[in-house]
Amino acid sequence: MAGGSVARAAGAAADDDRLADDLAELRQVMAAGDLRRQAELEQAIRTRARHATGIRAAEPVPATRQLATALGDQTLVEYVESDGLLHAVVFERGRTRLHDIGPAADVAREVEALRFGINHLAHRIGSDRTRKAIEERLGQAAERLDRLVPTGPAPLVVVPTGALHALPWPALPSCRNRAVTVAPSAALWLRAAGTPHTAGRTVLAAGPSLDHAVAEVEALKRRYPHADRFTGRRATTANLLHALDGAGLAHIAAHGRFRADNPLFSTLTLADGPLTVYDLEGFDQPPQQVVLSACEAGSSGIRPGDELLGLAAALLALGTRTLIASAVSVPDDTSKALMLRYHRELATGRAPAEALARAQRTWTEAVFQCYGASSPSTRAKGEP
Incomplete structure (x- = not known):
């Protein structure tokens, strides 16, 4: 019995390694624009992944x-x-x-x-x-x-x-x-509302080819001086995933793309290529609050039974308590002012949904919304 358990564990570990290799190669071929190899890798990833992170509406009804x-x-x-x-x-x-x-x-x-x-x-x-x-x-x-x-x-x-x-x-x-x-x-x-709200580190990240991203992160760094910051070549998938595990607050300014044809391959673009839903499934402890300053990051594919698939759905299914993201594609330069106001309101102790409502001023800013559950924030570890 023990030998069988070890064999299964070893096989699962090998599958995890191959899946990680496929995801790493997928980032490379997407950056190179090799559509044929991209399709092959996506099929291999779908086959190899043990489960796909989604949310079904048909869950037990609370008392x-x-x-x-x-x-x-x-x-x-x-x-x-x-x-x-x-x-x-x-x-x-x-x-x-x-x-x-x-x-x-x-x-x-x-x-x-x-x-x-x-x-x-x-x-x-x-x-x-x-x-x-x-x-x-x-x-x-x-x-x-x-x-x-x-x-x-x-x-x-x-x-x-x-x-x-x-x-x-x-x-x-x-x-x-x-x-x-x-x-x-x-x-x-x-x-989500019943999840204990504990302090954790703050993570700030800026993806490439986004004019406002680094300036946005630098401005937030002044608000969160002890935050882990990832810009330029440091803003890789591996670095960010490691930092996000167990984080209290994460703010990511990056290009977001929703894949209507396959929502689990919706992406955030980082220095080494796109981060997909499949990359998120290795968390031991998902980040408590995630702010995605990226267009379309809040979009979800809807399957029969109101099952939701996409980056937002994956984070919530994995246990992220609060997510701020956009439900509509908007220009990349429209979110910086909103995000800075949002964090200013958040710093006063307001709950995320209230902080966002107070920060929004225009039609374009109204596409960002609060997903999951909202309660007054706690300061990250080491923050003043």
């Missing part, structure tokens, strides 16, 4: 009393689709009520219109007249979508379904200046 205690004054809104119709289940102060919203297809079209408008404004597409018209239609789409959200000042915990996973919730009128946290399920939110 009502437990959920009410954890929520406190927050309002939980979980969306469900049935026979093509969208409904919202609102849970507030231990009481549940149901709202009928309407055809899910109509809501999906409004979500797409909102994303289209924000993308065009962010990338400054078209003439001033065209952008003004787009902004007007964008505002109309946001107003129509606002019926999704219960009124009132209470902080929101949102559990989307279907097309609502792609909605930048802070862009809705009822969500402006309001703490909004997006979670894949009530069960995952409860797990």
Whole structure:
């Protein structure tokens, strides 16, 4: 029996080594643009990986009393689709009520219109007249979508379904200046909210070919003087993964790319090439809070059963408590000011969702949202 266990452990270790080699080669061939070899390696990685990190909505339903205690004054809104119709289940102060919203297809079209408008404004597409018209239609789409959200000042915990996973919730009128946290399920939110918040080191990293990234990290280094900093050639996948393991706060400014064809190969670009979802699965202790100052990093692929796949979903599934990321592709130079304001608010002790709400000022900044669970931050080890 013991010999068999050792043999299986050795085989697993060998598989891990081969997977690591494949991931390292994948970074090289993607940088070289060798699409044929890239496809071969991606297939080998999918076959060799023991499991794929994703989140399923069909998880055990938390006990009502437990959920009410954890929520406190927050309002939980979980969306469900049935026979093509969208409904919202609102849970507030231990009481549940149901709202009928309407055809899910109509809501999906409004979500797409909102994303289209924000993308065009962010990338400054078209003439001033065209952008003004787009902004007007964008505002109309946001107003129509606002019926999704219960009124009132209470902080929101949102559990989307279907097309609502792609909605930048802070862009809705009822969500402006309001703490909004997006979670894949009530069960995952409860797990994250109940995770002890301990101090850990701060990690700052800047990827290549991103004009604002190094300046952003340098500015944050002044706020977190004891942080581990990775820029230039030091910002490699191996260095960053090692530093992220057990970190309290990680801020990564890098190019992000969401792969709709295969979300597990969505990437953050580092000095030695792209970091993928598969690279994240070696953590002993995932970072508690991760800020991804990268476009599309919050996007997720949706499989049957509302299973989510992508960088954001992987981090939350692995146990990251709070994630700040963008749900829409935006220009790389638009996030620096927002991120500096966010960390300034965070330093006052505000919860991440509240800090983000206070930091956001424009349509473009509203694409960043808080995923997972949000509670007042604790200072990283060694920070003043």
